[in-house]
Amino acid sequence: xxxxxxxxxxxxxxxxxxxxxxxxxxxxxxxxxxxxxxxxxxxxxxxxxxxxxxxxxxxxxxxxxxxxxxxxxxxxxxxxxxxxxxxxxxxxxxxxxxxxxxxxxxxxxxxxxxxxxxxxxxxxxxxxxxxxxxxxxxxxxxxxxxxxxxxxxxxxxxxxxxxxxxxxxxxxxxxxxxxxxxxxxxxxxxxxxxxxxxxxxxxxxxxxxxxxxxxxxxxxxxxxxxxxxxxxxxxxxxxxxxxxxxxxxxxxxxxxxxxxxxxxxxxxxxxxxxxxxxxxxxxxxxxxxxxxxxxxxxxxxxxxxxxxxxxxxxxxxxxxxxxxxxxxxxxxxxxxxxxxxxxxxxxxxxxxxxxxxxxxxxxxxxxxxxxxxxxxxxxxxxxxxxxxxxxxxxxxxxxxxxxxxxxxxxxxxxxxxxxxxxxxxxxxxxxxxxxxxxxxxxxxxxxxxxxxxxxxxxxxxxxxxxxxxx
Numbered sequence: 009x010x011x012x013x014x015x016x017x018x019x020x021x022x023x024x025x026x027x028x029x030x031x032x033x034x035x036x037x038x039x040x041x042x043x044x045x046x047x048x049x050x051x052x053x054x055x056x057x058x059x060x061x062x063x064x065x066x067x068x069x070x071x072x073x074x075x076x077x078x079x080x081x082x083x084x085x086x087x088x089x090x091x092x093x094x095x096x097x098x099x100x101x102x103x104x105x106x107x108x109x110x111x112x113x114x115x116x117x118x119x120x121x122x123x124x125x126x127x128x129x130x131x132x133x134x135x136x137x138x139x140x141x142x143x144x145x146x147x148x149x150x151x152x153x154x155x156x157x158x159x160x161x162x163x164x165x166x167x168x169x170x171x172x173x174x175x176x177x178x179x180x181x182x183x184x185x186x187x188x189x190x191x192x193x194x195x196x197x198x199x200x201x202x203x204x205x206x207x208x209x210x211x212x213x214x215x216x217x218x219x220x221x222x223x224x225x226x227x228x229x230x231x232x233x234x235x236x237x238x239x240x241x242x243x244x245x246x247x248x249x250x251x252x253x254x255x256x257x258x259x260x261x262x263x264x265x266x267x268x269x270x271x272x273x274x275x276x277x278x279x280x281x282x283x284x285x286x287x288x289x290x291x292x293x294x295x296x297x298x299x300x301x302x303x304x305x306x307x308x309x310x311x312x313x314x315x316x317x318x319x320x321x322x323x324x325x326x327x328x329x330x331x332x333x334x335x336x337x338x339x340x341x342x343x344x345x346x347x348x349x350x351x352x353x354x355x356x357x358x359x360x361x362x363x364x365x366x367x368x369x370x371x372x373x374x375x376x377x378x379x380x381x382x383x384x385x386x387x388x389x390x391x392x393x394x395x396x397x398x399x400x401x402x403x404x405x406x407x408x409x410x411x412x413x414x415x416x417x418x419x420x421x422x423x424x425x426x427x428x429x430x431x432x433x434x435x436x437x438x439x440x441x442x443x444x445x446x447x448x449x450x451x452x453x454x455x456x457x458x459x460x461x462x463x464x465x466x467x468x469x470x471x472x473x474x475x476x477x478x
Contacts, residue, residue, distance in 0.1 A: 013469035016473045018377065019260035021088060021106045021131040030065045033078060033109060040068045051110040052103050057358040057415075058441060063090055063104035070115045072188065072196060072227035078111055079225065080194035086468050091221040091390050093163030094136065098359050101167070101220055105474040111225065113162055119143050120228065126183060127233045128202055129206045133162020133226050144224035148231040152177035155436065155447060162226050166437035168218030172341070175261075175394030176268040176300070177234065179436070181217045181341030188228035189216055192466040202230055215461070220438055236302035240268075241310055242334035243327025244297070245317045246290040250377070252320040253293045254370035256350045257393040259316050261366065265309050269298040270394040271341055274377065277401075278349070285340040288323060295393065296341055297327070298334075344390050348401035352386060360419055360442070363424035363435025364399040372429055372477040373398055376422055383414050397435035406430030424449065447477050 034041045042048075044063040050059035069075050082089050094100060104110065117134035124147055131140060140151050140159045146245070155164060165187070170179035177183065186200035199212040216223060225298045238304025247253040251274055260267055264367035273281065283291055284297065295317070299309040306329065314325045328334055340347075349357055364372045373389060380387050380400075391398035404411050423433040423446040433439075433446040447455050455477055465471075 015478055016106065016469060018106055020469050020473070021086060022107070022146060023107070023337055025085040026064055026087045026107050029087035029109065032081050033065060033067060033083075036077065036081065037074075038068055040074070041080075042066050042068075048110075050095070051090075051092050051112065056098045056100070056358045056442070057406060058100035058103065061103040061105045062107075063088075063110040064107045066092070066112055068112045068115055068221060070472075072116075072190065074192055075190045075225050076196060077109060078109060079190050079192065081470060082109055082470055083192065083194060085218060086470060088473050089225070089470050091162070091166070091225050091474050093133065093160035093166075094158065096157040096159050096163070097167070098437045099434070099442035100360075101438060101440040101475060103441060103471070103474075105441075108470075113144065113160065113225075116227065122147060122149075122233075123202070124149065126202065127235075128230055129162050129233055130228055130230050132159060132228060133165070135161045137161065137164070144233065148236055150236050150370055151231055152462050153180055153183055154235055156345070161229055161231070161395070165217050165226055165229055166220050168436070170392070170395070170397070170436045172269045172271055172392060174340075174397075175270055176266060181214055183211055183232045184217050184229060185232060186230040187213055187216050187226050189224040189226050191224045192471050196227070199374045200230075204232075217406070218438070220440065220475050222462060222476050225471075239303045239306045239329050240298065240331075240334065240372040241306045241327050241329040242298045242337050243310060243313075244289065244294060244337060245322040246292040246294050246316075247317075247323070248292065248321045250293050250373050251370040252322070253295050254366070254373070254393060255280075256295060256317045256320045256322060257369070258318070258366055260313055261394060263312065263316065264308060265312055266296055266301070267309070267313065267394060268300040269296065271296040272373075272389075272391035272393040272398070273341075273344075274373065274389040276386075277344060277390050280347040280351050280388050281340045281344060285343050286349045287340045289292065289340070292323075295322075296337065298338075299327075303329075326407075332453055339393060341390070344388070345401065348388050348403065351388065352403040354405070355386075356403055356406045358400055358402045358415060360402065360422065360439070361397060361399045361435050361437045362431060362433060364424055364426050364431030366393070366396040366428045368429040368431065369393060369396050369398070372425060372431070375425060376400060379418065385414055385418060392435070394434070397432065420446075426477060441475060444476065
């Protein structure tokens, strides 16, 4: 396909123009602007092994008009723009490979309006997941998407995040109703109204969700909400093998049990969690589950799950609706990242994820564990097993070239393994810089269509360049 953007290079961006852009933004925004080295370094922070690539300046925006003003100035000088939320990215989304301006969205953190009768809320992108649910607590409603980190809603929308509740409540693409977006030319658009469904034209909402800041900058987000369940029960059960655990997941889904969460930990991850969180989980492949509903339905779901798990060798199934005990269990799951760091404190952590059909989950995890053992890599595994997504937390000495080489080849193998099993190189981390080289193998000439869309929206290549595809 001719005339499409195929790659980025430093030749696309004139350094002198970027300097002029930085100067104009500095004059326009005053104390809302910074180019101190410490601030620049903070705005490439990613919880991963990717090397930082610094922007030339950071603007702390406070309104959509601020965002619009920055974008218009950057457009004039063809200066790169990198949106920044909490900074919990794993795939180098926040790096500035060609310099430019980082737009920090954290001061846009207002919950604008709760539409309680419609089960909707409108928020600014800097609102965090925990902040939103704290605000909603007295309404009897909650927002279910839980990627683990206390991420910003804007960042979650940008990467099409999901997490532990996705098996029941879906991912961000299922829960974003509408967006307000500043486009690369500076105009502000809304992608939809507040109706739960629409057949009016292209679905720009879904196009923007997951676009990783490459098509525009979101300034308002309308989200679905859900009623807080009458009873929430959590449980755990251990298994002899990975296959026993994943077969239990498949049977649970096929039986129509509306499980809210069903998380898998391999043996290495269970040991790490026990050591870090001071839990006493049985050291074997483990499923953590959660059920939402009425007291009777939760009891029925838990008992039926217990019967299924026992058929596959599940041992010591325990469940509780006591909030304190349940929260302790899930805190251990959410501490997985830090528990992995503690396994080898002197090492850097590279977290990667893939997703496959659940029928292939056991094969993919087992092959991945065997791969790490063969290549002497340390990488505990956690999985959102209900939707076939799993994460490997690889602990690597960045100063050891041999380990870095092993990491690079392992990342290729795990991504290609998932694609071979009709899966994806990333279930929820997003592409960023880290997964770009697998896109063509996974999607073929659909990547060219993506490039055409990018070029149509952003002909000046200013929106988060160097991300999503090569």
